[in-house]
Amino acid sequence: xxxxxxxxxxxxxxxxxxxxxxxxxxxxxxxxxxxxxxxxxxxxxxxxxxxxxxxxxxxxxxxxxxxxxxxxxxxxxxxxxxxxxxxxxxxxxxxxxxxxxxxxxxxxxxx
Amino acid sequence: xxxxxxxxxxxxxxxxxxxxxxxxxxxxxxxxxxxxxxxxxxxxxxxxxxxxxxxxxxxxxxxxxxxxxxxxxxxxxxxxxxxxxxxxxxxxxxxxxxxxxxxxxxxxxxxxxx
Numbered sequence: 001x002x003x004x005x006x007x008x009x010x011x012x013x014x015x016x017x018x019x020x021x022x023x024x025x026x027x028x029x030x031x032x033x034x035x036x037x038x039x040x041x042x043x044x045x046x047x048x049x050x051x052x053x054x055x056x057x058x059x060x061x062x063x064x065x066x067x068x069x070x071x072x073x074x075x076x077x078x079x080x081x082x083x084x085x086x087x088x089x090x091x092x093x094x095x096x097x098x099x100x101x102x103x104x105x106x107x108x109x110x111x
Numbered sequence: 112x113x114x115x116x117x118x119x120x121x122x123x124x125x126x127x128x129x130x131x132x133x134x135x136x137x138x139x140x141x142x143x144x145x146x147x148x149x150x151x152x153x154x155x156x157x158x159x160x161x162x163x164x165x166x167x168x169x170x171x172x173x174x175x176x177x178x179x180x181x182x183x184x185x186x187x188x189x190x191x192x193x194x195x196x197x198x199x200x201x202x203x204x205x206x207x208x209x210x211x212x213x214x215x216x217x218x219x220x221x222x223x224x225x
Contacts (some may be wrong), residue, residue: 032212043203043216044154089153091214097142097207099214101154 002027002094006102013080015111023090023102024072032093033066033073038104039086047088048075080109113138113206115217123223129192132220134204139184141207144214145177148201157202160187194224 003026013019025033034049050057050064050073057064061080066073077084087106091099114137124130134143143160157177158166166179181187191198204217 034213043218046213046215049213093212097212097214098144098156098159100156103153 002030002092002100004090004092004100004102006090006105008105009103010106010108012108012110015080015082015109017080019075019077019080019084019107019109021075021088021090021105021107022072023074023092024070025092025100026071027092027094028068028071030092030094033064034091034093034099035062035064035075036089036091036101037086038089044089077107080107082109082111085109112213112215113140115204115206115215117204117217117220119220120218121221121223123225124194125225126195128194129190130194130222131188131190132202132204134187134189134217136185136206141184143181143187144205144207145179145187145189146203146205146216148203148219150199154203157189160189191222194222196224198222199224 006023031052035047036044037047038044048059048062048064050066061078063076085108087104089104090102093099116135118133145157146154148154156169157172158168160166160179160181162181178190201219201221203219205214207214
């Protein structure tokens with residue numbers, strides 16, 4: 001089955017700097033790669049996703065890139081703000097619409 | 112996106128007891144999933160709840176421990192049976208977007224087993 005690795009496990013950045021979180025996946029058949037943000041005590045919220053026929057997608061300060069050949073995808077957050085502080089999870093969809101999640105990255109934005 | 116309601120939102124349970132978590136969706140969905148999130152950990156899929164047939168369990172999860180019901184296209188329950196402290200987790204119901212494949216989560220049920 002699919003295996004997703006996520007790095008780093010924690011990331012501290014200064015407000016206004018950029019943050020990058022990287023994930024690799026194992027199953028070349030996976031075709032959908034979402035990113036979730038989970039604030040303390042809350043449910044995971046989908047923030048951006050990318051499908052395997054697209055190399056990059058952007059939504060305001062957030063962007064995701066996908067390299068199918070290398071089987072890795074990354075989340076980029078520019079101009080970070082304190083409210084970006086949360087745990088971020090990447091995921092990959094394998095057969096049956098199931099999502100396999102990475103271990104998560106704790107992002108701290110220092111003001 | 113679908114509106115997903117879960118209850119209870121939290122509970123404190125005694126070792127050896129069982130608890131049933133309910134998940135209600137505001138629209139008919141083909142696939143419903145149950146995830147577990149242990150403290151400080153990622154999300155792990157327990158099973159896929161299929162309407163009209165038995166749930167499909169992931170490796171490491173069995174029906175006797177986590178029986179699931181799916182009586183219709185808007186409702187599912189997950190029971191955590193014979194609980195031990197190791198079952199203390201957040202249990203999350205999720206549904207997939209029928210056309211987009213996106214996955215949305217309920218608020219979660221935080222269980223503490225003493």
